[in-house]
Amino acid sequence: MRCSSGKTSFESKELAEEALIQNHIRSNHRKGSGPQNVYECQDCGEWHFTSRPPASELFSDKDILNRMDLERRSYDWERKVK
Numbered sequence: 284m285r286c287s288s289g290k291t292s293f294e295s296k297e298l299a300e301e302a303l304i305q306n307h308i309r310s311n312h313r314k315g316s317g318p319q320n321v322y323e324c325q326d327c328g329e330w331h332f333t334s335r336p337p338a339s340e341l342f343s344d345k346d347i348l349n350r351m352d353l354e355r356r357s358y359d360w361e362r363k364v365k
């Protein structure tokens with residue numbers, strides 16, 4: 284479903300959170316910049332990113348931060364060899 288907000292929408296919170304993680308891996312945002320969290324839209328019923336705080340608890344989860352760090356390194360490496 285298309286949302287009147289014009290934002291990318293995700294069917295579930297899980298999908299939105301995964302996309303949020305991927306977004307941060309690929310864009311290398313400074314701390315506190317870029318999309319901070321996901322929310323359920325009152326308009327379309329799907330999930331979008333928001334750049335407003337509070338930041339998602341994903342960003343204080345050590346396992347997820349480790350994973351982001353690892354994936355970011357392999358992503359940077361892939362870009363270098365291409």
Ligand SMILES: [Zn+2]
Pocket residue numbers: 286287288292324325326327328329331
């Ligand atoms: Zn929406």
